[in-house]
Amino acid sequence: MSHSPTVSIEGLNPDSFRLGERAGGIVGKAGVVGLIGLAVACALGLFGDQATQSRFWHAYITVYVYFTSIALGALFFVLIQHVTSAGWSVTVRRIAELVTDAFPLLAVLGLPLIAAALMGQEIVFPWLGHGEESIVPEGVQHLVHKKAGYLNTLFFIIRMVLYFAVWIWMAKYFKGLSMQQDLSGDPAITNLLKKRSAPMIPVFALTLTFFAIDVLMSLDPVWYSTIFGVYYFAGGFLCFMALLGLMAKKLGSEDGILSGYIRDEHYHDIGKLTFAFVMFWGY
Numbered sequence: 578m579s580h581s582p583t584v585s586i587e588g589l590n591p592d593s594f595r596l597g598e599r600a601g602g603i604v605g606k607a608g609v610v611g612l613i614g615l616a617v618a619c620a621l622g623l624f625g626d627q628a629t630q631s632r633f634w635h636a637y638i639t640v641y642v643y644f645t646s647i648a649l650g651a652l653f654f655v656l657i658q659h660v661t662s663a664g665w666s667v668t669v670r671r672i673a674e675l676v677t678d679a680f681p682l683l684a685v686l687g688l689p690l691i692a693a694a695l696m697g698q699e700i701v702f703p704w705l706g707h708g709e710e711s712i713v714p715e716g717v718q719h720l721v722h723k724k725a726g727y728l729n730t731l732f733f734i735i736r737m738v739l740y741f742a743v744w745i746w747m748a749k750y751f752k753g754l755s756m757q758q759d760l761s762g763d764p765a766i767t768n769l770l771k772k773r774s775a776p777m778i779p780v781f782a783l784t785l786t787f788f789a790i791d792v793l794m795s796l797d798p799v800w801y802s803t804i805f806g807v808y809y810f811a812g813g814f815l816c817f818m819a820l821l822g823l824m825a826k827k828l829g830s831e832d833g834i835l836s837g838y839i840r841d842e843h844y845h846d847i848g849k850l851t852f853a854f855v856m857f858w859g860y
Contacts, residue, residue: 619689627700634701637689642792643816645683646809649785650817651676652744653810655751656781659774662767665846668838672824674755676817677748684741690792691737694730704728704798717799728795736791740784747777785810811858818851 622633651673658666658673690701699706704721721728751770758766786806794805802808825847829839 615686619692622689623692623696623698630698630700634693634698638701638792638796641683641686641690642789642809644679645788646813647816647820648677648679648683649744649781649810650814651821652680652748653781653814654817654821656747656774656777659751659770660778662771665842668835669821669825669843669847670755672821672828673817674748674752676820677744677752680741680745680748684745687737687741691734694733697730702728702733702795702798704795705730721798724798728798733791736787740788743780743784747781782806782810785813808858811854815851815854815858818847818854822847822851 618633618637621629622637623630625633654666654673655670655677657663658670663670693701694705697705704724726732751774754766754770754773757763758770786809789806789809793809794800794802822844825835825839825843827833828835829843830836833839
């Protein structure tokens with residue numbers, strides 16, 4: 578495997594920064610428009626008629642968990658590179674670290690789900706219904722009632738806050754140490770990253786699994802799967818690897834900010850990991 582040099586500001590094209598500033602302005606304006614649209618859509622989802630609510634929530638949850646899975650895939654990529662002391666991924670790992678910056682925004686975008694739980698929106702989560710008002714078929718309501726110790730509004734909100742608190746902390750912690758290592762070149766930081774990332778792997782696995790259970794599997798509170806978290810993880814990591822390949826290609830192009838730092842060997846390794854997880858996800 579190839580070893581890539583640490584990226585330094587001196588070696589980057591100044592035009593890339595000016596391009597980034599222009600792109601940032603466009604993204605900022607698009608973000609304002611997007612927030613307005615999201616506010617209107619959430620209002621319809623919370624207060625519209627039943628058909629409108631159903632269409633909104635099914636679309637919102639699908640998109641929400643999709644983009645969250647990509648950020649989770651990026652976080653796992655960062656952790657596993659530190660655990661294995663991988664040298665080939667130093668440059669492209671920076672891309673993954675930046676993708677994990679999406680967690681605070683994803684936490685905010687999770688607020689409509691919390692609002693739906695607080696308002697008892699049974700059309701979102703059927704386990705919120707009770708008695709005659711429940712949309713769960715009467716013959717299987719007893720199964721949902723037995724899960725009430727886990728599937729209840731307060732515990733759901735606590736878990737959602739916990740998931741994102743853990744992910745945001747992990748993303749910021751490992752990115753911060755990685756940037757310190759860039760500046761100081763201290764090998765002790767590299768060893769610390771490896772040491773700290775190992776116990777975070779099971780924490781990551783548990784939080785991802787229960788997030789998938791809470792936001793997706795609980796949409797049908799009677800059905801269950803013991804491998805649902807693995808399925809969600811496989812799809813998320815596969816999506817991130819595909820995104821990483823596209824971003825590396827763009828940023829490593831002649832006019833890209835990482836031109837000269839991303840080499841053919843990087844694309845080969847990204848391709849191998851992508852292919853491996855295509856097979857894993859398919860299996």
